[in-house]
Amino acid sequence: MTQAFKRLRGLAGAVMVLAVTSLLIFVLIDAAPGDPAEIMLGTSAQADTLAALRTELGLDRPLMVRYLGWLAGVFTGDLGQSYTYGVPVAGLIGERMLVTLPLTLMATVLAVAVSLPLGVMAAARPGKAGDGLASLFSQVGIAVPNFWIGLLLILGFALNLTWFPVGGFPGWGDGFWAALWSLVLPAIALAIPQAAVLTRVTRAAVIEVTNEDFIRTARAKGLSRRRALWRHTVPNSLLPVVTMLGLQIPFLISGAVLVENVFSLPGIGTLAYQALSQRDLIVVQNVVLLFAVIVLAVNAGTDALYARLDPRLRARK
Incomplete structure (x- = not known):
């Protein structure tokens, strides 16, 4: 074939x-x-x-x-006319995605940046302080809903410390950094539950690969624990992490419905919520279909990344 x-x-x-x-x-x-x-x-x-x-x-x-x-x-390319807003749905969705896509990208980067080091640290020394810290983070991050995390972030960093805006989105036309800054707290609220799951998956994957024969062989040949970890164990542990990340990205976009409402962001989640409450069927249909397209695109990207990470998959093609 x-x-x-x-x-x-x-x-x-x-x-x-x-x-x-x-x-x-x-x-x-x-x-x-x-x-x-x-x-x-x-x-x-x-x-x-x-x-x-x-x-x-x-x-x-x-x-x-x-x-x-x-x-x-x-x-x-003609998605119809919104019943409520009286404008083309394609333009409406495109405008709102300019908020949701950067928010999702920031949340994904934050989740990976936190979970990978934390999961590897926990797996490198099971039962030690780092492992306990990663376990605590995972349990709390999974247990607490992202909208509640968002409310706590608003209370602590927006109202008390006034480091971030309480909510709203100034628009990219009013300044890139001001718009990006308004997405930081929502991105953290979205990222923490996903990072908690990824931390647990990373820890389990690294521990599993550590017990493989080729890692023991590398250690027996004199390779240090640290070099064996970063040169062999971690790269061979990435497949389940990538799988989970591919599953999480659609959930990040759909999870933005609550977080965007908490932070009053004019994103696709807020649009879907408003359209559903106002029975704006044409908008709801197109938003849900867009989510389906994103899921398929992420799955295709995940499969392509598999081939990059695992030479055996490339050989089968």
Whole structure:
């Protein structure tokens, strides 16, 4: 089987998954209780007015006709018009992603920067003080919700110390560093639970590789404990860490719903929450579909990174 055929098969599989996912998203969201026209006009609106608005929004058409029309728009870049905001959904989502994507990237970098050294330190000397510190961090980070961490960060670093803004986002046009600074506390709130999980995974992976025969052979040949750790053990421990990180990135984006509301950030999470509460179906559908696309893209990136980390996987291709 040629490399080109494998890539074509993978692309076809991804398209099929997106098609099934889009259908499920559309049907489930459409079945949710509440009439968008009634929410927009209020319960006191006349029946003929409601009917006219439903016709204008296309809600009077059959389900599959609306689904196929939405799907055709997705492929052409026309995601429709928001019921609530009255603007194209594509521009609305693009504007909000300029907040959520940097926030997620910062949280991912922070989670990796904290968890990898902490997990390796814990695995290098099990049962010592460093291991106890990593275990405590993991337990607390997993137990405490990220929105509660965000509230504590606001109380400590925004209200008491006034080092950071309490909330809001000035916009990238008002200064790069000011906008970046407003994302620091939300990124920490998102990163801590993910770093706690990654720390535990890193510790377990490093300990497992440490007990392998090739590590004992390297130590028997005179390689120091530190060099064996960083030259052989840690690189061979990265596959489960990368797997967990690939699973966490979509959760970081979806977890931004609560954190963005806590910090009053105009991101994709806030948009999804507002659209859902206002029954803005077209926005909710496109946001959820975007999350599905991100999951597939992250999975593809994770598979590519596997091949970089493990030469055996490259040999199979």
